Amino acid sequence: MTTANAILLIVCPDVAGIVASLSSFVLQHDGNLVDVDFHTDREQKLFLGRLEWSLASFALNRQDLQSALATLCDPYNGRWQLHFSDTPQRIALFVSKQDHCLLDLLHRTTFKDIPNAEIVVVISNHHGLQAKVQAHGQISGIPFHVLTITKENKAQIEADQLALLKEYNVDLLVLAKYMQILSPTFLSTFPNTINIHHSFLPAFVGAKPYHQAHARGVKIIGATAHFATVELDAGPIIEQEVVRVSHRDSVDDLVRKGKDVERTVLGRAVRLHLLRRVLTYGNKTVVFA
Structure with a gap:
């Protein structure tokens, strides 16, 4: 049975330490990153990123994860989305x-x-x-x-x-x-x-x-x-x-x-x-x- 993954998409003003902060969050909650990709638009000074990690051993349930990511991502003054790989899409x-x-x-x-x-x-x-x-x-x-x-x-x-x-x-x-x-x-x-x-x-x-x-x-x-x-x-x-x-x-x-x-x-x-x-x-x- 395939384990579901969490997927975070984020776009926000580019500041130092975003990659470290996001990656550390996953690690601190026993998550295993399976795909990470980032891009910086230097003209608009924007950071754009995608992190995907396995939920097999992740310490937070889905509802708590949403709240924790709000605490983590909202201060970056951008927008972010959380998705789950096993969510049916119509x-x-x-x-x-x-x-x-x-x-x-x-x-x-x-x-x-x-x-x-x-x-x-x-x-x-x-x-x-x-x-x-x-x-x-x-x-x-x-x-x-x-x-x-x-x-x-x-x-x-x-x-x-x-x-x-x-x-x-x-x-x-x-x-x-x-x-x-x-x-x-x-x-x-x-x-x-x-x-x-x-x-x-x-x-x-x-x-x-x-x-x-x-x-x-x-x-x-x-x-x-x-x-x-x-x-x-x-x-x-x-x-x-x-x-x-x-x-x-x-x-x-x-x-x-x-x-x-x-x-x-x-x-x-x-x-x-x-x-x-x-x-x-x-x-x-x-x-x-």
């Missing part, structure tokens, strides 16, 4: 018509590539992918909801979507090729949202980036997974990848190659986030991979 997928990212994430969660994670609901603005999710659901029983969205009903549909996220107790929303722009109201209510954009941002934002890339004659295309924010395709970047293309490639070739990159990049980003290896600050991220 994912919702928003989809439209394309299935490649949806099917990849269904596969990853079913075969535990993403540990302690479960897709609990799929919400779409089209019926087309319902049969594929229901076929997968014979194993996992994933419900599929269709909420057709128009300019006239957008506010009501988003309210219905948020109600479903609450009903299914969702921790993370993944936009798996959901070809709609979420409103500021939605994102302020549910900010823990990851999007996949089919270009190597900041190039070719918005619609039809492969057409833009083909018209520009680029030699590489890519995909970007990022946290969704009010500004379109401008949220903190989690993961990116590129693939080479040439003058011989048509738009369809770019789309085909791009889909391969998109599913890989989105899968990596979701996994990194759920493993608590992504720390945001401002509009940037540190990824402790």
Whole structure:
């Protein structure tokens, strides 16, 4: 039986002695550090860190650990998060018509590539992918909801979507090729949202980036997974990848190659986030991979 680990993420003003203080805290309570990573942003004078330690012999229970870390970390005048590796995480997928990212994430969660994670609901603005999710659901029983969205009903549909996220107790929303722009109201209510954009941002934002890339004659295309924010395709970047293309490639070739990159990049980003290896600050991220 695998022992659970505690994971501490912290970002705060950089001062001397933080690493020693955090490491000593774990040691003093009979903890065994299994992964430690730190970064200093010298321009912003910020310290960013991740500590993971085994709870097998740790002297504090989880509730007391939370209180003890508050005493330790609050004086650093930053923000910190405590997570546990055995805490189940519930994912919702928003989809439209394309299935490649949806099917990849269904596969990853079913075969535990993403540990302690479960897709609990799929919400779409089209019926087309319902049969594929229901076929997968014979194993996992994933419900599929269709909420057709128009300019006239957008506010009501988003309210219905948020109600479903609450009903299914969702921790993370993944936009798996959901070809709609979420409103500021939605994102302020549910900010823990990851999007996949089919270009190597900041190039070719918005619609039809492969057409833009083909018209520009680029030699590489890519995909970007990022946290969704009010500004379109401008949220903190989690993961990116590129693939080479040439003058011989048509738009369809770019789309085909791009889909391969998109599913890989989105899968990596979701996994990194759920493993608590992504720390945001401002509009940037540190990824402790």
